[in-house]
Amino acid sequence: MVQIKSRAIPSSLRRVNERTLVSLLMRLGHASRAQLAKTAGISQPTCGKIIDELITLGLAHEVEDSSAARDCAGRPGRMVQLDAQRPRFLAIQFDVNETSFALVPVGAKVEDCWNLKVPTTDSAQGWLKQARAAAGKLKCQDLCGVLVSVPGIVDERAGKILFSPNLHWSETADLPALIAQVWNAPVLLIQENRAAALGQLFADPSRPDFLLVDFGQGVGGAIVESGRLFQSPLPMNSELGHTPIPGNRRQCGCGAVGCLETKLALPGLLRCFAEANRGQPETWEALEAHVRKQGVRPWLTECLDATAGVIAGSLNVLGLRYVVITGSLAQLPSIVVDHLSAAVQGGALWGRFGEVTCVGAPRRRIAGLAAAGIDRLLLPLEGERQMAGD
Numbered sequence: 001m002v003q004i005k006s007r008a009i010p011s012s013l014r015r016v017n018e019r020t021l022v023s024l025l026m027r028l029g030h031a032s033r034a035q036l037a038k039t040a041g042i043s044q045p046t047c048g049k050i051i052d053e054l055i056t057l058g059l060a061h062e063v064e065d066s067s068a069a070r071d072c073a074g075r076p077g078r079m080v081q082l083d084a085q086r087p088r089f090l091a092i093q094f095d096v097n098e099t100s101f102a103l104v105p106v107g108a109k110v111e112d113c114w115n116l117k118v119p120t121t122d123s124a125q126g127w128l129k130q131a132r133a134a135a136g137k138l139k140c141q142d143l144c145g146v147l148v149s150v151p152g153i154v155d156e157r158a159g160k161i162l163f164s165p166n167l168h169w170s171e172t173a174d175l176p177a178l179i180a181q182v183w184n185a186p187v188l189l190i191q192e193n194r195a196a197a198l199g200q201l202f203a204d205p206s207r208p209d210f211l212l213v214d215f216g217q218g219v220g221g222a223i224v225e226s227g228r229l230f231q232s233p234l235p236m237n238s239e240l241g242h243t244p245i246p247g248n249r250r251q252c253g254c255g256a257v258g259c260l261e262t263k264l265a266l267p268g269l270l271r272c273f274a275e276a277n278r279g280q281p282e283t284w285e286a287l288e289a290h291v292r293k294q295g296v297r298p299w300l301t302e303c304l305d306a307t308a309g310v311i312a313g314s315l316n317v318l319g320l321r322y323v324v325i326t327g328s329l330a331q332l333p334s335i336v337v338d339h340l341s342a343a344v345q346g347g348a349l350w351g352r353f354g355e356v357t358c359v360g361a362p363r364r365r366i367a368g369l370a371a372a373g374i375d376r377l378l379l380p381l382e383g384e385r386q387m388a389g390d
């Protein structure tokens with residue numbers, strides 16, 4: 001754990017400045033001290049002191065920039081970048097079918113790259129056994145935190161999964177306590193779509209307002225507003241997948257009948273595909289080949305239009321016009337997201353006189369987890385330390 005000495009513990013304003021500079025470095029990759037001060041709107045002396053501290057803590061370092069103008073002493077210019085070598089965090093993607101592990105430095109990469117993947121078991125003890133095996137393979141010391149992307153409805157402050165329609169055993173398992181038996185570091189649970197939304201913000205900071213909708217074993221989302229994750233009164237929002245679709249009689253894992261995700265989450269989508277195309281196997285490969293060859297056929301139009309209605313309704317409520325689609329729909333030929341985008345444009349009120357856009361993007365949960373870890377564990381504001389169980 002990085003120890004910021006008491007003398008160096010900044011005022012809340014200084015901490016905000018630290019976060020701003022680290023966030024800028026995450027987005028820019030590298031920058032000179034002068035560029036950082038100017039972009040952040042911080043005085044050069046203050047910026048310089050914070051950068052010095054980050055370097056002392058090993059969170060950032062300087063590299064020569066031969067392309068920059070030399071200073072008055074004829075030395076090459078120097079650029080600051082976050083440390084991309086030493087693993088500070090262990091990122092875990094706890095998913096319905098698979099659990100993935102990655103060691104992550106402060107300077108995380110934009111795209112996900114997992115070191116190890118194992119099938120997710122169906123019990124807490126089985127999962128603990130797998131986590132121990134993973135720890136034996138991933139050599140890491142002095143971790144600042146274990147950052148876990150989890151599906152379902154998650155109380156991130158309490159570190160508890162409240163409801164997980166597709167992984168019910170995790171509701172009664174104390175995941176942070178299990179992890180604490182394996183790794184000696186603070187544990188953060190972060191709802192998987194919120195992690196992906198933070199990662200998307202990291203990848204494209206020019207879009208600070210968007211709704212992310214993910215299609216995987218379930219359908220869910222997250223809202224980013226003015227460059228920050230939206231915080232709702234309840235520990236849940238953007239649960240688009242559990243909106244009932246008229247005429248849909250499929251049973252959902254949440255206990256209700258007719259939820260959107262029974263048709264648009266991957267298992268439901270494959271079932272729709274197989275039912276509409278007799279003789280086709282219920283597999284991802286067959287579905288992808290079918291869409292590539294035949295485009296968006298009526299059975300898929302019906303599924304996408306139902307989804308577009310739910311997304312358009314969300315945009316009308318939230319006052320947003322930019323949607324990022326991740327997961328299985330984004331992995332199908334681009335005609336699928338294009339169709340969805342046109343249907344959302346038609347259903348959202350902003351689309352009557354302005355532009356409403358849906359774009360496909362990869363999941364960037366590791367970058368999002370790292371961003372959350374830096375904020376909540378390395379540079380926490382007053383009151384945030386408790387969130388990590390410190």
Ligand SMILES: [Zn+2]
Nearest residue numbers: 242252254259
């Ligand atoms: Zn449901």
